[in-house]
Amino acid sequence: xxxxxxxxxxxxxxxxxxxxxxxxxxxxxxxxxxxxxxxxxxxxxxxxxxxxxxxxxxxxxxxxxxxxxxxxxxxxxxxxxxxxxxxxxxxxxxxxxxxxxxxxxxxxxxxxxxxxxxxxxxxxxxxxxxxxxxxxxxxxxxxxxxxxxxxxxxxxxxxxxxxxxxxxxxxxxxxxxxxxxxxxxxxxxxxxxxxxxxxxxxxxxxxxxxxxxxxxxxxxxxxxxxxxxxxxxxxxxxxxxxxxxxxxxxxxxxxxxxxxxxxxxxxxxxxxxxxxxxxxxxxxxxxxxxxxxxxxxxxxxxxxxxxxxxxxxxxxxxxxxxxxxxxxxxxxxxxxxxxxxxxxxxxxxxxxxxxxxxxxxxxxxxxxxxxxxxxxxxxxxxxxxxxxxxxxxxxxxxxxxxxxxxxxxxxxxxxxxxxxxxxxxxxxxxxxxxxxxxxxxxxxxxxxxxxxxxxxxxxxxxxxxxxxxxxxxxxxxxxxxxxxxxxxxxxx
Amino acid sequence: xxxxxxxxxxxxxxxxxxxxxxxxxxxxxxxxxxxxxxxxxxxxxxxxxxxxxxxxxxxxxxxxxxxxxxxxxxxxxxxxxxxxxxxxxxxxxxxxxxxxxxxxxxxxxxxxxxxxxxxxxxxxxxxxxxxxxxxxxxxxxxxxxxxxxxxxxxxxxxxxxxxxxxxxxxxxxxxxxxxxxxxxxxxxxxxxxxxxxxxxxxxxxxxxxxxxxxxxxxxxxxxxxxxxxxxxxxxxxxxxxxxxxxxxxxxxxxxxxxxxxxxxxxxxxxxxxxxxxxxxxxxxxxxxxxxxxxxxxxxxxxxxxxxxxxxxxxxxxxxxxxxxxxxxxxxxxxxxxxxxxxxxxxxxxxxxxxxxxxxxxxxxxxxxxxxxxxxxxxxxxxxxxxxxxxxxxxxxxxxxxxxxxxxxxxxxxxxxxxxxxxxxxxxxxxxxxxxxxxxxxxxxxxxxxxxxxxxxx
Ligand SMILES: Cc1ncc(COP(=O)(O)O)c(C=O)c1O
Numbered sequence: 001x002x003x004x005x006x007x008x009x010x011x012x013x014x015x016x017x018x019x020x021x022x023x024x025x026x027x028x029x030x031x032x033x034x035x036x037x038x039x040x041x042x043x044x045x046x047x048x049x050x051x052x053x054x055x056x057x058x059x060x061x062x063x064x065x066x067x068x069x070x071x072x073x074x075x076x077x078x079x080x081x082x083x084x085x086x087x088x089x090x091x092x093x094x095x096x097x098x099x100x101x102x103x104x105x106x107x108x109x110x111x112x113x114x115x116x117x118x119x120x121x122x123x124x125x126x127x128x129x130x131x132x133x134x135x136x137x138x139x140x141x142x143x144x145x146x147x148x149x150x151x152x153x154x155x156x157x158x159x160x161x162x163x164x165x166x167x168x169x170x171x172x173x174x175x176x177x178x179x180x181x182x183x184x185x186x187x188x189x190x191x192x193x194x195x196x197x198x199x200x201x202x203x204x205x206x207x208x209x210x211x212x213x214x215x216x217x218x219x220x221x222x223x224x225x226x227x228x229x230x231x232x233x234x235x236x237x238x239x240x241x242x243x244x245x246x247x248x249x250x251x252x253x254x255x256x257x258x259x260x261x262x263x264x265x266x267x268x269x270x271x272x273x274x275x276x277x278x279x280x281x282x283x284x285x286x287x288x289x290x291x292x293x294x295x296x297x298x299x300x301x302x303x304x305x306x307x308x309x310x311x312x313x314x315x316x317x318x319x320x321x322x323x324x325x326x327x328x329x330x331x332x333x334x335x336x337x338x339x340x341x342x343x344x345x346x347x348x349x350x351x352x353x354x355x356x357x358x359x360x361x362x363x364x365x366x367x368x369x370x371x372x373x374x375x376x377x378x379x380x381x382x383x384x385x386x387x388x389x390x391x392x393x394x395x396x397x398x399x400x401x402x403x404x405x406x407x408x409x410x411x412x413x414x415x416x417x418x419x420x421x422x423x424x425x426x427x428x429x430x431x432x433x434x435x436x437x438x439x440x441x442x443x444x445x446x447x448x449x450x451x452x453x454x455x456x457x458x459x460x461x462x463x464x465x466x467x468x469x470x471x472x473x474x475x476x477x478x479x480x481x482x483x484x485x486x487x488x489x490x491x492x
Numbered sequence: 493x494x495x496x497x498x499x500x501x502x503x504x505x506x507x508x509x510x511x512x513x514x515x516x517x518x519x520x521x522x523x524x525x526x527x528x529x530x531x532x533x534x535x536x537x538x539x540x541x542x543x544x545x546x547x548x549x550x551x552x553x554x555x556x557x558x559x560x561x562x563x564x565x566x567x568x569x570x571x572x573x574x575x576x577x578x579x580x581x582x583x584x585x586x587x588x589x590x591x592x593x594x595x596x597x598x599x600x601x602x603x604x605x606x607x608x609x610x611x612x613x614x615x616x617x618x619x620x621x622x623x624x625x626x627x628x629x630x631x632x633x634x635x636x637x638x639x640x641x642x643x644x645x646x647x648x649x650x651x652x653x654x655x656x657x658x659x660x661x662x663x664x665x666x667x668x669x670x671x672x673x674x675x676x677x678x679x680x681x682x683x684x685x686x687x688x689x690x691x692x693x694x695x696x697x698x699x700x701x702x703x704x705x706x707x708x709x710x711x712x713x714x715x716x717x718x719x720x721x722x723x724x725x726x727x728x729x730x731x732x733x734x735x736x737x738x739x740x741x742x743x744x745x746x747x748x749x750x751x752x753x754x755x756x757x758x759x760x761x762x763x764x765x766x767x768x769x770x771x772x773x774x775x776x777x778x779x780x781x782x783x784x785x786x787x788x789x790x791x792x793x794x795x796x797x798x799x800x801x802x803x804x805x806x807x808x809x810x811x812x813x814x815x816x817x818x819x820x821x822x823x824x825x826x827x828x829x830x831x832x833x834x835x836x837x838x839x840x841x842x843x844x845x846x847x848x849x850x851x852x853x854x855x856x857x858x859x860x861x862x863x864x865x866x867x868x869x870x871x872x873x874x875x876x877x878x879x880x881x882x883x884x885x886x887x888x889x890x891x892x893x894x895x896x897x898x899x900x901x902x903x904x905x906x907x908x909x910x911x912x913x914x915x916x917x918x919x920x921x922x923x924x925x926x927x928x929x930x931x932x933x934x935x936x937x938x939x940x941x942x943x944x945x946x947x948x949x
Pocket of ligand 1: 079138141172174216247248269284285286
């Protein structure tokens with residue numbers, strides 16, 4: 001067990017504060033602001049007063065309480081926690097890129113816009129789509145964009161009754177949440193025991209009210225939807241459109257194109273497949289691609305090219321666009337990182353992504369099965385991820401998925417995704433990614449095996465894990481009931 | 493193979509273990525007809541060195557012009573520690589803190605951010621980021637409709653002085669749920685919302701009133717009068733604020749007699765570079781009574797099994813991964829890294845430093861306005877108090893002037909003619925603490941020369 005994590009508690013930055021202390025090197029020259037009393041703040045906000053070194057030490061120590069890709073194997077299923085190449089970051093942070101104001105004239109942004117234009121083109125190529133907009137700021141906003149375009153398409157055709165979005169029960173929570181945000185009704189359909197969509201259930205919900213279906217393929221169960229062609233025919237025949245949730249694009253990069261599968265719209269999570277850093281929760285990018293039918297509705301801005309010059313296309317160029325989703329053009333710095341990543345990988349490198357992420361997943365699934373763990377879909381190939389169900393262990397040993405997950409932390413592994421998808425009991429959704437070595441995967445199998453052994457001999461120890469981290473299991477109920485979400489100065 | 497560690501021996505051994513002959517066999521569940529075997533349209537791989545050269549050349553093409561635009565994105569000094577710390581792998585390459593025990597760093601930073609933003613806005617509770625200011629406004633409108641149970645109209649009044657792009661984004665994002673955003677007129681003399689314009693809504697079911705302070709023109713709205721109207725009318729108040737300005741200006745929690753109900757905005761000015769528009773970081777705060785209607789992640793302080801304090805994601809029953817179709821929002825991945833930058837930035841500046849920055853912004857903008865208004869053909873559109881932006885009226889269209897200035901390395905402002913044609917040729921300009929007297933003089937000389945030359949021609 002090797003954890004280099006900082007275990008001593010770190011006070012809040014507010015607790016380090018002393019009135020009159022300051023990082024004065026950061027101050028601008030003093031100036032007087034003439035603001036009439038009526039508009040002025042009456043008392044200073046309660047911000048910390050610390051020295052520069054105190055701040056540096058505090059946030060460095062906090063960082064050392066985190067697991068991360070740079071420090072640990074992080075097989076969080078559905079999230080594609082692969083290595084984030086350092087070059088992507090350093091090049092996106094060139095001072096000219098950082099300093100560019102989003103509203104400065106296109107004549108002063110040709111270098112940046114060239115990167116964005118080429119990124120659009122590469123994303124079209126890897127998805128088989130006719131057009132791309134980079135503006136959505138994460139997968140969920142890409143989904144919103146997609147469903148809004150589907151709605152705009154039906155509306156433009158006078159097909160006003162189409163207000164239902166079909167989602168499989170294995171879908172990520174953002175899919176139904178998005179449908180609601182777009183004012184759609186949700187029709188959930190069942191998944192068969194083998195992991196494919198139940199076509200009979202699909203037939204039963206398709207109607208003249210169907211706006212579209214949202215599918216992830218390979219789905220979040222870690223298997224490829226084998227009857228995708230039948231699904232596509234049925235949905236299109238019913239007048240609906242197909243939305244591709246690209247969270248799992250890593251698994252098929254260069255092997256199958258969503259456009260060829262018949263999807264009308266796709267979002268890509270550039271923070272997954274194209275390896276932009278997850279940042280402790282974000283930022284992401286949810287760039288969308290569309291087939292011909294939805295081209296007119298793409299959100300703006302988009303980078304266009306007139307001869308040798310790049311320019312922004314806006315609602316004057318795309319009058320039927322669903323409009324804007326962000327203050328400017330979305331997460332430009334994330335897009336630059338994805339651009340650098342794609343240029344370093346090139347076409348061959350991208351195919352290797354699908355190949356080796358799939359190889360790693362199938363190898364890890366095989367080894368875990370050999371070690372006596374149960375795959376949720378034993379008859380199926382793994383995509384770039386797969387599910388282990390610990391139902392048997394929970395039943396026989398009284399040690400559940402949560403306990404395994406917490407104990408894995410003691411072994412220095414970030415836990416896989418737990419209890420998602422909801423339809424597999426006691427599930428661990430495991431996504432090793434292509435950037436992990438065989439030794440790392442073997443180490444994970446050893447840890448899982450060791451934990452099971454511990455569960456057999458000392459279940460209580462496993463049930464109270466983790467034991468080696470800055471804190472033990474936290475009281476979530478208290479967190480919600482005795483809400484403490486902001487520090488307040490004494491007396492406030 | 494970039495970033496893939498497998499030796500050919502690894503591959504052989506792994507395939508044997510799985511029991512297949514070739515990697516391609518692992519894709520045998522995919523219908524053959526759908527398979528592609530290459531990616532035309534994606535260029536061949538380059539080495540890191542080659543990409544670095546290409547990208548650095550592109551960046552150099554764009555150069556580093558002298559910037560006088562704000563309009564929703566503001567150039568500020570960013571202390572060196574901010575990005576040195578933010579790009580530490582332990583912060584930058586982690587994800588959402590689902591495993592709280594292994595993410596105490598991220599969670600404590602979220603808690604500190606929430607505390608700072610709640611303090612700045614003088615509101616009870618904050619979330620730990622939304623995508624950006626524009627989408628935060630949209631989420632605030634949706635939240636107001638959920639929070640105001642007695643109101644049935646879903647009508648929201650939005651002054652024309654609110655950032656026009658944000659207004660557009662709010663309508664795109666809220667349209668599907670049937671919200672109606674209605675525009676409130678402004679005085680073209682004052683550049684602020686006309687409080688009397690609210691009179692026609694007296695007694696009507698209006699869910700919320702949006703108030704942006706400082707407004708899009710940089711002018712200060714009479715937030716107290718607007719807030720009092722809303723309170724008297726049973727209308728919720730959504731404040732849109734610039735966090736830097738809050739070092740000087742009355743915070744939303746103190747507007748009118750009882751404060752705003754929701755405050756939101758863009759925290760980019762706190763340590764986040766301009767970077768062509770993103771990634772930035774939206775924020776939102778509210779009263780405790782509405783916290784269950786708030787979108788986005790929230791970190792809470794609690795205790796562990798030993799009673800030791802620690803942090804965890806809380807009120808997750810609001811969120812899509814639990815509540816699915818009934819969640820408060822579909823947001824999942826947020827802007828955590830930028831939230832971290834903002835937290836470190838505020839820790840370094842502290843209350844006094846932030847006030848110094850805000851004061852310098854006001855002073856520099858005043859200096860800029862007076863320098864430019866000394867040029868024939870240029871005058872300030874509005875007289876009232878302002879923060880760090882101002883509208884200039886010109887005697888000729890702004891667009892060609894801006895192009896000429898850009899050719900000289902000066903980004904001269906934001907052309908208002910498209911969104912505010914009623915003003916005639918008009919320019920929105922901004923100076924933060926980063927603009928020196930010399931920068932301002934450079935701009936004034938160039939504009940003087942351009943206007944003089946064009947008149948002579
Ligand atoms: C299958 C799936 N769909 C959608 C999303 C939402 O993407 P994002 O978090 O970028 O909004 C995720 C990831 O979080 C996902 O795993």
